[in-house]
Ligand SMILES: Nc1ncnc2c1ncn2[C@@H]1O[C@H](COP(=O)(O)OP(=O)(O)O)[C@@H](O)[C@H]1O
């Protein structure tokens with residue numbers, strides 16, 4: 233509970249001052265675009281794709297927590313179920329990758345409507361518990377249902393041909409497709425944050441009663457942002473299934489829900505670019521520390537504790553504060 | 560009864576066994592400034608919460624313009640044109656003063672579910688928001704986060720935000736508490752000005768403000784209406800005097 237309150241208060245320290253968009257954001261987006269275009273030539277494309285998928289996942293989660301003030305402990309449900317549906321659609325139905333990803337994303341949308349409609353009736357920690365409970369149900373469903381392959385998951389998912397034309401078997405070709413998808417997802421999230429809807433959302437998260445008294449039907453806004461967040465988390469999971477040609481229980485496990493919280497906190501809740509940084513940090517750590525086995529989890533835990541204790545605002549939150557500009 | 564805008568009949572609220580509002584009948588006439596006064600803990604804020612449905616009454620009905628609104632949600636009551644302020648100042652702390660007012664002006668667009676559109680469409684409200692900020696004396700603070708404003712200025716911002724939704728009826732809960740004298744005068748003047756084509760129900764402890772502003776006063780004590788009438792009538796009522804002397808009150 234105290235963590236939640238702290239992240240909440242930290243998150244709004246850096247909101248923009250004007251109705252006009254912060255100009256330096258455009259510069260950062262162009263920088264990220266350039267970095268994304270050269271990255272696969274400097275690093276392993278598969279690694280960068282993993283960072284991209286998790287960055288989108290974290291950005292989607294941050295939309296809900298950092299701007300909607302709603303802490304979900306069950307976002308793996310959307311990431312994971314979209315991953316299963318996408319893998320199933322590509323492998324069993326033989327759909328082209330873009331359609332498989334679309335199917336996965338839509339399944340997360342539907343699940344988001346159902347879980348969201350039930351969760352938003354609760355506040356604070358109870359909201360988080362409802363989302364966790366539903367995510368556990370999705371997990372056990374995935375464990376039992378036939379099409380998910382139980383412990384094995386869905387393996388050897390074909391990457392297929394984009395629009396039936398362009399083979400994605402080359403990592404480099406796939407990379408640019410994944411880059412386009414995740415960039416589009418992040419730009420959409422950015423637009424949502426700085427939209428009339430986003431403005432009302434921020435107001436609700438800061439003072440719900442006041443928003444009600446001005447005539448805003450707050451539950452509809454909460455449900456909308458929940459569904460948007462679930463859908464975009466689904467887009468990330470569905471894309472990930474094509475990249476790794478695998479959908480498995482890891483994607484729907486509660487620890488995946490925890491991981492996205494961690495990425496967002498480390499990068500900076502309620503910042504625009506923090507979740508991208510957080511995802512990069514965590515994925516990099518997992519990659520380079522993989523030889524330590526189970527220790528990775530412990531190292532992550534230690535980093536988490538340090539972040540919460542030393543700089544609650546996260547990496548980007550601290551930078552924002554120092555430079556007095558929202559990033 | 561035609562000129563009654565908002566009325567509460569047999570309004571009762573109990574918390575567990577404790578009756579905070581006890582069979583209150585209140586009729587606010589159109590165009591008036593109606594003050595609700597009484598010692599601390601009398602149930603004034605609870606009345607506001609009931610009238611705006613932030614709390615559900617245990618008994619009683621509320622009607623507005625002759626329609627029963629007892630079953631409506633608080634957001635829908637606000638949409639009818641009954642807008643309240645809060646005793647504990649209610650602003651959006653990490654938005655600027657200008658953005659606070661714009662959030663309210665944004666209600667003119669109806670709902671704002673358009674997440675695909677840039678918030679630049681909200682720039683159309685800037686002039687109106689600046690004018691409202693000027694009305695409450697906050698022009699120079701337009702780009703300051705509400706959290707960084709002094710207490711009195713937060714209250715002023717809250718009034719500007721409430722006015723921005725252009726309500727027919729305002730419920731102001733201690734709008735001038737904690738304000739400096741100069742601000743009290745400014746806000747009194749503002750309330751008088753905005754009351755011209757609006758109806759106001761207001762809780763206020765500053766009796767000189769109540770005396771000069773209000774047309775009708777209802778005195779509440781221990782959840783019950785003790786007396787009602789204009790200032791001269793009410794201030795001479797023996798039970799009112801007793802209630803005020805009998806309890807510690809500012
Ligand atoms: N949510 C609540 N639960 C229990 N008691 C409450 C609640 N709200 C108010 N009360 C009690 O009701 C009484 C009236 O409170 P209130 O309406 O705030 O008084 P006023 O605004 O006139 O000072 C007080 O004794 C207060 O303790």
Ligand SMILES: [Mg+2]
Pocket residue numbers: 603604605646
């Ligand atoms: Mg009160």
